[in-house]
Amino acid sequence: MPYEITEGYAPGCIGRVVSLHAAYYSREVGFGLPFEARVAGEMAAFLQRLRAGRDGLWLARDEAGEIHGSIAIDALHADEQGAHLRWFICSDATRGSGLGRQLLARAIAHCDALGVARIHLHTFAGLDAARHLYESHGFRLIQEQAGEQWGRVVNEQRFERDAAMRGHSH
Secondary structure: OOOEEEEOOOOOHHHHHHHHHHHHHHHHHOOOHHHHHHHHHHHHHHHHHOOEOOEEEEEEEOOOOOEEEEEEEEOOOHHHHOEEEEEEEEOHHHOOOOHHHHHHHHHHHHHHHHOOOEEEEEEEOOOHHHHHHHHHOOOEEEEEEEEOOOOOOEEEEEEEEEHHHOOOOO
């Protein structure tokens, strides 16, 4: 099934992206209300201050318009801290289809076009397919430590990609 990637807010996207995250992370790692509430609150706040030409949200939709994937770049503090890659998820139906790779490439191309020196993301150990995708696009693990900001203890990870890694992807 072909998926169209569109940029920007779409009615219902917050609910759908939060739902994709909540279902996946509940099933895979046991996250619950603290995680879902944080994703919903932070994504809503981001979209209310999103500035075109700096920040970005990309949504992958099927022919019926249903959202099957998302990725965002929060570049509010890009000059000091780098751009923050956030809310990267694909539906169960699309995993392994290459859709995640397309979304990640779109977000990285946005940052490269802006001349952003560094992109960072936060995740946690055990998401091997995602880690492989990040590393294939030039991200490196730079920090790992136990934390419980998501409602239970996990090994939190920070990955970064420097502008010097432009053109580095499989």
